[in-house]
Amino acid sequence: MALDKTFGRYQWQVILFCFVLAAFTGVLFRLGMLIPLPGELSLQNIRHAHSHLMFFGWAAALPLLIMYGKVKLLLEGKNRGLKMMYWSLWAILLFGLLSYPFFLLFGYHPVPVATTSMPLSVIFSGLVLIGWYLFVAGYLLVRKEVSEEDRNPWFEAALVMLVVSSFGAWGVAVAQFMNLANPLVGKALTHFFLACFTEGWVVLSTIAILDELFEFSFDSLPFSAATLSALILLGAPLTFPYGISESLLTTPMLLTARVGGLITGVSLCLVGYTMLRNEELPKPIILWPLALLLLKGVMQVVASVIPSGFWLSDHALRIFYLHVLLLGGFTLAGVAYLHKLSKLDIRSFTGVALSIVIVLVSLLFLTRLWPVAWSGMWVYYVVSGAAILPAVALGAEWWKLSTKSVQISNEGTEG
Template sequence: MKKAATYSLIVLTTVAAAGAFMRAMPWLQVDLSFEKIRHAHSHLGFLGWLFSAYILVLLRMFLPKEKAWSRDKQQLFYAALVTAVLMFPAFWLWGYKAPAVALLTLHSLLAWVLLVKIWRQASVPGKPSGWFLKAAIFFFFLSSLGPFAIPFIQVFGDGSPVSVRLAVHFYLHFQYSGWFVFGFLAMLYRFLEIQGGMIPHRVAAIHQGIAGAATAPLYILTAPALNDSLSSVYQHLSWLIDSAPWWQLAAMLLFLFFAWRQWPGKQVSTAWPGVFALSILTIKVLLEWLVFLPPFSNFIDPGNHFLIITYLHLLFLGMATPAVWWMYGGLGWLPADRPAFGWWGSCFLTGFVITEGLLLAMGLGWATAWFTEGLLAGAVLMLAGVGGVLVLQMKPESEVLPEAKGMMNPIELP
């Protein structure tokens, strides 16, 4: 599985290179469509890199060893990976046209089959991590309804731009706040279970129930616009929907309290990518609470383009990517014991912080000098970081120490 992890990191490096190229386009003066490149970049990112990486970690951590990388899993995994990689030139050349849509549909079908196998073969009966795993898979299936709804909206529905935007938002919301978040929480709960730091079942059930129940109302709250149907739903259930950020925050604080108490050996300092990812998830929950709380709600527009990009990057680059690196290190797929990993990881995170700060400032309407130059600098730093991590990961086994001391104790799987 380490070879498959290498391929996923190659994809991540390609995503970072495309991001740096996009930020350099104002100076390159190339006759290319920024929108097409952006679609190619984003789809390769969350389907080529993150979906593949999540699948590898979930397979290894939740399935028996003899089933985790069986022949059928390998075939499905590589078919999905190749399909996602082919989306890159398809979106780059044609945008959202037939070739890219066909590949996106094929990837969804392959992903469904693979996730059903994980659901059925997961070997964690009665464990909270299994609950979060199934919730993550459910949200992935739910998010897939968004893209499939677009042709029906255009052919059989009103075809309005608002309805199409709501379908796209449906997909992104349940991917990022559902699949990404609950997938990370499943890994985190599983890690604690393996290390002997079990969170009480009642606490885990409350956490999952409240966080899961809050995800649907947050779709309406964060929607860029509402059509007549959703406006009617909001009018009748506004008291319930408006309280969703409060439930989510309460559930997150409850989890953090018990996770800290159960963390094995309190080794927070040696698990910095995981701690960073968990910190970003906490920030995400706090932001979704603050943005609808007066006086912040008076000047923050959730539909602002720059704030949306800030939010998507927050979860993709700040939470999910470090979380995967953390798991890769614990599983022995990354040489996390080497000081160079910390250097390259810090390089990536520095670029991430610069980019997020600039996008946030622009989204809040604060004039920012050197905005374009700053975004390019951040993108180059992130490219250097992921490229360095890839080079480290590809070094011969003899140059890698057996224990991942730089991130956490190795994950001793049964």
């Protein structure tokens, strides 16, 4: 079935554009460590632009689009809730893209507007969050028309985590407005948002996409899919202290993070184990994202039991961990879904997967796991060069998906 017939002609293409733009922004960030940046650009603002567009335009929008496409096919008709889901997706993409240049040029700082100044990046980000709420409201309107067996518990749990994560984002805005002196408050709220979004929304969405690719049975486990998703819902918010500087962490906060990490990590490993055991697993297209999702789960379990000093002070190792999930498991699961829907040749997907694996390996060169004696300036050149590969590979995949979608649509018209 063509992507255009499932989702419409433009939304999935805008989402892929967001990934490519965010990826090239990440390349700019890496290059900024080696050469002078043009104009008034700063590394911090480039990083904000990269992460926010990757979050809003890719990691949040793609699962919502897949959920919308599924409901649209199930209902096969006009529906008020379905329209809300559709237009809220456009709002999310529009305001996510509008926030990009302001994050790139100004970060969180106010922008001169007429006789006043306004933090436009923050305002547009807030409008993205409102778009999330509208999508959830639209889904709740159509949910009663979707049979229980057609509902995906992973997607529904992910929606809960998306809404919960937004509370942290609003809290950061309130803390800035009130000019709170305690730095721990702002950091805690920021990382509460990040923990709920990455460890909750992204993890659950990745599992949901893989489950949509191939329906897995959890009958062999003492835990159902609903129980495992509930455990991830419980554990993800507890991991927020992991992102806070070690000097600001208290013993209870670290213990809370360890418990949350164990709950989510073990649950994720059980999910991955169940999926891998299935003899009818459609290899190799699903094996790439599943392997990286399992790696993420194992890393989380290990981090929850080893001494915190090993990795809390290693920022590069935390960046690697985040990319294993977002660039690795999640992105490859999403691309696999689009790829399978368009029935593309496996070689183009393999190219995307290899480009991502190369980036992940290059990021290891910046961590303590790579011997200091083997390091040097060459490492930064390798990391910068590798960062270009996913942007180019997914750009090529985007072109192939567009071409294939047009071909399928034309064949349907001729038929």
